[in-house]
Amino acid sequence: MTELIFFINQVVISGAVLGCIYALGAVGITLVFGILRFAHFAHSELMTSGAFFAFLLAALFASWGIVTPIPLGFVVLPIAMVMSAIFALGIDKGFYAPLRKRGAKPVILLIASIGVTLMVQGLIRLFFGAGSYSFFETETKDVFRVDLAWLGSTRPLVITEPQLLMIIVTVVSVLALHFFLTRSRLGKAMRAMADNADLAQVSGINTALVVRVTWIVAGALACMAGTMLALDVTLKPDLAFNIIIPIFAAAIVGGLGQAYGAIAGGLLIGFAESLAVFNWTMVLRPLNGVLPEWAQLPATLSFVPTEYKLTVAFVILVVVLLVRPTGIFKGASS
């Protein structure tokens, strides 16, 4: 039983947390791709800047002496999401809209989004330096240890408060997104435009409004993902820049343009990463009593060494591109 709890701690919880962050980022990327037809690289900077908005707000609240039962990062999240949405709209207005108006190809927009990435990253580093920050300098990170001795386990089930809240918030926002896309007028308009932009326009859908709503949703979700990542680890200027490719991998694995696919892809990549570096010896150790002398298990028996954790996502990406380029759920490809 101890082994199973160890497995849950190491793989299920960390995989779910990573998967939630990937999924939220990938949903934004996939929505932007569905509506505007370009790979938006600057999404990583939306995530990082969103996390910094939340960090600044949390610091402000703390300086006012506001104490809340849950971490301040979650309390200020809605305000930070609004700020991020406005920021995303501003970026679109300033950089992408003029190019779109000129009729630039998606490739040019992709390059422009890299320019935006560099600029935002430069600005963040200019103001915050290259160091890392923590949301938990003034408050403590609560850790829940569920004692499972009655199940015969010597180890407790360990989950931190931000991780638990993160999973709950992700589930809630995914449900909200689902109802928005399937029940509301605007959500249906968004899906229609993702399917066929010209047809959507001639049937009277306000495409400019749909584009704006897309940026609002993408910016808000990116802020959520970035803040959660910063709450789980630490906040630094290259916070999301380093994980943008796994996030893209998640979006592609799920099928670009498919919101549900992105969620599935994010969770898949999150679990695959934590499963790949998991040390199987910890679980299979009881077998050592049965196995003969020459077949004893080595001290570490993981599928890939820990330092290659990030490459797992790339390998999955390459394999998916090779075997099924449209993703698990059929995505927008040509």
Place this chain on the structure above:
Amino acid sequence: MIRRSLTLFAGLFVLILVIGWAMGLPFTSSRLVEAAAYSLIALGLNIQWGYGGLFNFGIMGFLMLGGFAVTFISYPVNPQFWGSDGPWMLGRALIAFAAGALLVYGARQSDKIGIKGGWKTFVTVLAWFVAYCVYRSQIDPAAAYIEANAGFVGGLGGHPVLGWLFGGVLAAVIAFIVGKIALGLRTDYLAIATIGISEIIRALIKNMDWLTRGTLTVSPIPWPTPLPQAYQASGSDQFSSLLLARGGFLLLALAVLGIAIWLISRAYAGPWGRMMRSIRDNHIAAASMGKNVTARQLEIFVFGSVLMGIGGAMLVSFTQIFDPSSYQPINHTFLIWVMIIVGGAGNNWGAVFGAILIWLVWVVSEPLAKVIFDFVSYWSTNVGWGAIPEIESRSAQMRVFVLGLVITIALRYAPKGLIPEVVRRDA
């Protein structure tokens, strides 16, 4: 058009003179050698993107391969490794690798003996898994043994120019494999796939300590031309020996660059170039004219990557240190893209111009930002707001912002670049 290019190059020359006057000759001379290497890399990307319309965002990977190649060829031989069991263990790992490759190949051919459909997929996946386990079982102890007893494999002690060539060959081999995998994809997917592959290459080179020494870095890597110390030993003073040595390296780099430009321009002016342009502009029409689009795109991807490998090797030779952790997507992929976009895709002189200009902007923006910050800080101290904290590290970050600003301005106001492609219309 020619007049415009000449004016721009004359302006660039004046800029170099100004930088030389402001920053001193040692700084400027080494930046110029690096600019020559970056020009070669930019030419490589110009072939892929400007000629072929291929979206390669994995430049960093090819530069790392070139850097590794020149380190491996030109670094002195490590007798500790060759005297130990290392080569024997590596040989066994190689045999395991070959056996694994054979197994996977066999599994892929298994439909010949009547294994079909889902069973074939199952057999293939199983073969991959077994091959991976067999290879890991041999390479892990070999790597641990080499790292413990000899440090790392060491070099072969060859001439650095041979290393540059090997860099090109290695980049070509990897580009062939990458191209086979990824070139069938449309642009956005290709960009993401190449980024992913370059990250895999980076992770491998960074963590294969037995082969590359990983984060411990390898130095000093020899120069192809005499070092400043050699001139100093023969009696020149410090300043002139530095100039002579760097001048020698610069001449060699310019010679390589010149040969590359000459060969590319010859090829591009001929039927091959016309075919490439037609594939880039409308690959469906080109295919209907009987051109093998996939093979031609693979060809151009490999050619471009060769230049990137050679350029990456030159950079490592010049700085004399191979540090895998110094490679970053911003410095080694996006920077090259900015060079091409600003210079002008599809025009070799545009690529060279963009490479030199952007490299100078990149290296100068840090000291320039420092001067501006110092000035503002002085002013704000006088007003009573206090000085700007950590000016040094902040100005180092300004480069990234300037790079982003340059690319967005270029896309907005000069989308074809400063020296755009010349479209010749034959009667």
